[in-house]
Amino acid sequence: GENVEQHPSTLSVQEGDSAVIKCTYSDSASNYFPWYKQELGKGPQLIIDIRSNVGEKKDQRIAVTLNKTAKHFSLHITETQPEDSAVYFCAASSPVRGGADGLTFGKGTHLIIQP
Amino acid sequence: SQTIHQWPATLVQPVGSPLSLECTVEGTSNPNLYWYRQAAGRGLQLLFYSVGIGQISSEVPQNLSASRPQDRQFILSSKKLLLSDSGFYLCAWSVQDRDLYNEQFFGPGTRLTVL
Numbered sequence: 001g002e003n004v005e006q007h008p009s010t011l012s013v014q015e016g017d018s019a020v021i022k023c024t025y026s027d028s029a030s031n032y033f034p035w036y037k038q039e040l041g042k043g044p045q046l047i048i049d050i051r052s053n054v055g056e057k058k059d060q061r062i063a064v065t066l067n068k069t070a071k072h073f074s075l076h077i078t079e080t081q082p083e084d085s086a087v088y089f090c091a092a093s094s095p096v097r098g099g100a101d102g103l104t105f106g107k108g109t110h111l112i113i114q115p
Numbered sequence: 116s117q118t119i120h121q122w123p124a125t126l127v128q129p130v131g132s133p134l135s136l137e138c139t140v141e142g143t144s145n146p147n148l149y150w151y152r153q154a155a156g157r158g159l160q161l162l163f164y165s166v167g168i169g170q171i172s173s174e175v176p177q178n179l180s181a182s183r184p185q186d187r188q189f190i191l192s193s194k195k196l197l198l199s200d201s202g203f204y205l206c207a208w209s210v211q212d213r214d215l216y217n218e219q220f221f222g223p224g225t226r227l228t229v230l
Contacts, residue, residue: 032216043121043205043221044159051216089158093217102149102161102174103219 002027004092006106014114019077021109023090030092033073038087085113117142119222127228134193136225138206146208148189153203201229
């Protein structure tokens, strides 16, 4: 089955600086890589995703990159703000054929934005 | 737009008592539905998923069960809770798009404490 490793487990950055969270996956068949943001006591919120047919995707201050050869994908947050403080999860999924399948999640990164 | 509801939001139950958590989705038809569990400080673990009424697949053997009595209703149950069942239970839904990408959206979660 798929295995997703996420680093670092905790990341503290100064407000205004950039933050980078990295994940690796094991299943070369995986084709979908979402990123979720989870605030304390709430459900995870999908913030951005990337599909295996592209190498990079950007949405305002957030960008994701994917290296299929190395099985790496990363989340980049620029100009960090206090509201970016949360736990971030990466996940991977292989193509869903005729049914449902769960996402395989990393263990999460606690991002702390220092004022 | 689609919304997903979970209740109760918080639950405290004694060991050996039964459990019933409910999840409903609005604004979509024939969704894929999922139950995940999140232990404190850890990632999300897929418990069950369903592609249709009465169709349940289990990912992890345990004393929990799931049912889908209606198209947009997913229930997580237990006959006798264990201490190890404590955690944050999340329901999610997805609709497969034509390219077979597994985009999932999470509910607000139920915090279960077994004493």
